[in-house]
Amino acid sequence: MAERTGASNAPLLLQPLRWAAVLCVSGYYRLAYRIRGWGCLPHRRGATLVVANHQHEIEAPVIVADLALTSFSWREPIYTVSSQRMWEPGFLAERVPWLQFALRGVNLGSLFAAIGMQPIENGLHARPFASVAYSVYGRHGDLAVDAVFGDAALARLPRGARRLSDLFRARFFAAGRTTVTLSELREPHRSEALAATREQVEDDLHHFESLIRQGATIFLAPEGFYTGDGRMQRLRGAFARLAPAASVWMVGVSYDPFAERRLSMLYRLVRSRPRVAIEAQIKAARPVTTSALLGTWLHERAAPFSERGALDAITRQLAHLPPMLFVDPELRRDPLRRLRPALRRMTALGMLTERGGEYAPTGRNAHPQFPRTRDTIAYQFNFHAETLDGARRFAENGP
Secondary structure: OOOOOOOOOHHHHHHHHHHHHHHHHHHHHHHHHHEEEEEEOOOOOOOOEEEEOOOOHHHHHHHHHHHHHHOOOOOOOOOEEEEEEHHHHHHHHHHHHHHHHOOOOOOOHHHHOOOOEEOOOOOEEEEEEHHHHHHHHHHHOOOOOOOOOOOOHOOOOOOOOEHHHHHHHHEEEHHOOOOHHHHHHHHHHHHHHHHHHHHHHHHHHHHHHHHHHOOEEEEEEEOOOOOOOOOOOOOOHHHHHHHHOOEEEEEEEEEEEOOOOOEEEEEEEEEEEOOOOOOHHHHHHHOOOOOHHHHHHOOOOOOOOOOOHHHHHHHHHHOOOOOOOOOOOOHEEEEEEEEEHHHHHHHHHHOOEEEEOOEOOOOOOOOOOOOOOHHHHHHHHHHHHHHHHHHHHHHOOOO
């Protein structure tokens, strides 16, 4: 079982480590990405649940580090509901490829727990091969892979991977990070995995309920996994269990992947309102970006266009946005200044071709920062459509 912290106040001995981690995380992500946020939590707040939409892996560390600094509390960390996978070897190695040689066997779960990150089992139906191997290895030892995985799963593994320990080796690291469903396990491992998952989830939820009762602040991305198509996924049961006992705040998160070379993340923190579905409120809280408006206009568009045509399209969309939506202030102030680098970036990524001042869509819409998304333009179209829908639902049912 992953290591957890059990009180809303962190021990004094861990405070230097916690604040060092907060400053390092905030500094690193601001170097690697462009981060802009609006809003902060009250300093005196009691039991609080902060919920966010989930599009990328950087949201939890960025937002929690920012809130720790802006909503300063010396002894009270902002706990993060984090994936159980972070407490397994290989998690950081997959995300920091240039250090993969050093991080493949490293488990930093104790460090994560010390700074307020808390595990929950979110792989209810599917997990990486290496994750399943890690669990089975702990219960039964180094079994042969064909004794654990069914034929369909074995067909996706390299031939040289014969035992569970092979999936932890450098040679098979990439294969070990691909996904297998629990239904593809042989018995008794399938039944064991399903029973252990149910027990673990219930134990995890009891732990977070205990923290809420003690007055803790908890950050949660209730979709569980980040979206691959721009649409919000169903909110999982953790939110329903924790929300009744806490004050609920929402973080609407948007990305502006076309606007500049560094991936740009924008977020907005607002308090939830009664009588409006939380999904609609999160959608309506998300900042409107250049990428969302440009992607909406370019979706299903094949004809060439000029910079002026794109600017007119964005200007028209801005003029017809619901008044309650929050627009990136830089976009609101000068649409052309945000549009030009977006067109250059899309051209550099191969989404557009440019000739004589005319741009033409290529249909190749992948983005390196969103590896699970095939079409980033369609992603932005879906995302913006949901933002508009959230504003409509909020206007119909809100105060």
